[in-house]
Amino acid sequence: MSVVGVAGAGVMGIGVTQNLAQTGHRVVLVDTEQQVLDAALQKIEAQLRMSRMLGGPAVDTAAAMALISTGVDPKALAEVDFVIENIPERWDLKRALYLEMDRICDPATVFVVNTSAIPITEFAAVTGRPEQLVGVHFMNPVPMKTAVELIAGEHTSAETVRRTRELLNAMGKKAIDVKDVCGFISNRVLMLTVNEAAFLVHQGVATAEAVDEVFRSCFGHPMGPLETADLIGVDTILHSIDVLYQHYRDSKYRPCPLLRTMANAGRHGRKSGRGFYEYGPTA
Incomplete structure (x- = not known):
């Protein structure tokens, strides 16, 4: 199995790390603060202990945890086979990280961009290894989702795509090939849906509960769009919509003011305990 670095110990980084460890991969999880890493572990x-109860596989928790190491210095990623990057959807932060990783990592290391919206070719332009950079849009919660979007940039080599597909298969993921455009498939559609649902609440047309009930009861969706926003993170939703709006300059992607207010107020959804809904400490 490959040794995989995971950059960023937020919701997505935690999910990717868990998925890798429970499928037998050694993982190096890196973030800027030890307390963030401790909380992630x-x-x-x-x-992992609850995996079977939540519909996932039975996992040897101790064996999986033994495969995970952590570090607050990106130099911990120096000798991994892949780095899966999961930091927030802010180009300034991502660009700085890729420049640093390009200096630190082995020349053979593949960089995997876990982004929901930013075109992959933009990342290739700031590294010295554009052929070894590929996009994978993981869905949340990562261990429970069986498919991902796999995005080759303008310069991504066929060998990089092959190696990445093998890693994803080993993680139990079906890789769906998607063209390198802003938002790919999922977020070109999902973010519009979430944004319009937020406008319904913002304009007093309906409550969050009513909006989500329509999608569950009328369309058979397991979750409504605002429940989905809370799961993904309202701040992450806002970042993604901002990226779409800035890229396409199309008014249909204009972010709902309620999303910005909620993000500024720390109402980020499940991870903060409050979003469109209230959550307990174990949400």
């Missing part, structure tokens, strides 16, 4: 261990 606690979350991963709890989720």
Whole structure:
């Protein structure tokens, strides 16, 4: 199995790390603060213990946790086979990280961009290894989702795509090939839906509960769009819509003011305990 670095110990980084460890991969999880890493390990261990109860596989928790190491210095990624990057959807932060990783990592290391919206070719332009950079849009919660979007940039080599597809298969993921455009498939559609649902609440047309009930009861969706926003993170939703709006300059992507207010107020959804809904401490 490959040794995989995971950059960023937020919701997505935790999910990717858990998925890798429970499928037998050694993982190096990196973030800027040790307390963030410690909290991430606690979350991963709890989720591994509950995996069977949540409909996932039975996992040897101790064996999986033993495969995970952590570090606050990006130099911990120096000798991994892949780096899966999961930091927030802000180009300034991502660009700085890729420049640093390009200096640190082995020349053979493949960089995997876990982005929901930013075109992959933009990342290739700031590295010295454009052929070894590929996009994978993981869905949340990562261990429970069986498919991902796989995006080759303008310069991504066929060998990089092959190696990445093998890694994804080993993680139990079906890779769906998607063209390198802003938002890919999922977020070109999903973000518009979430944004319009937020406008319904913002304009007083309906409550969040009513909006989500229509999607569950009338369309058979397991979750409504605003429940989905809370799961993904309202701040992440806002970043993604901002990226779409800035890229396409189309008014249909204008972010709902309510999303910005909620993000500024720290109402980020499940991870903060409050979004469109209230959550307990274990949400």
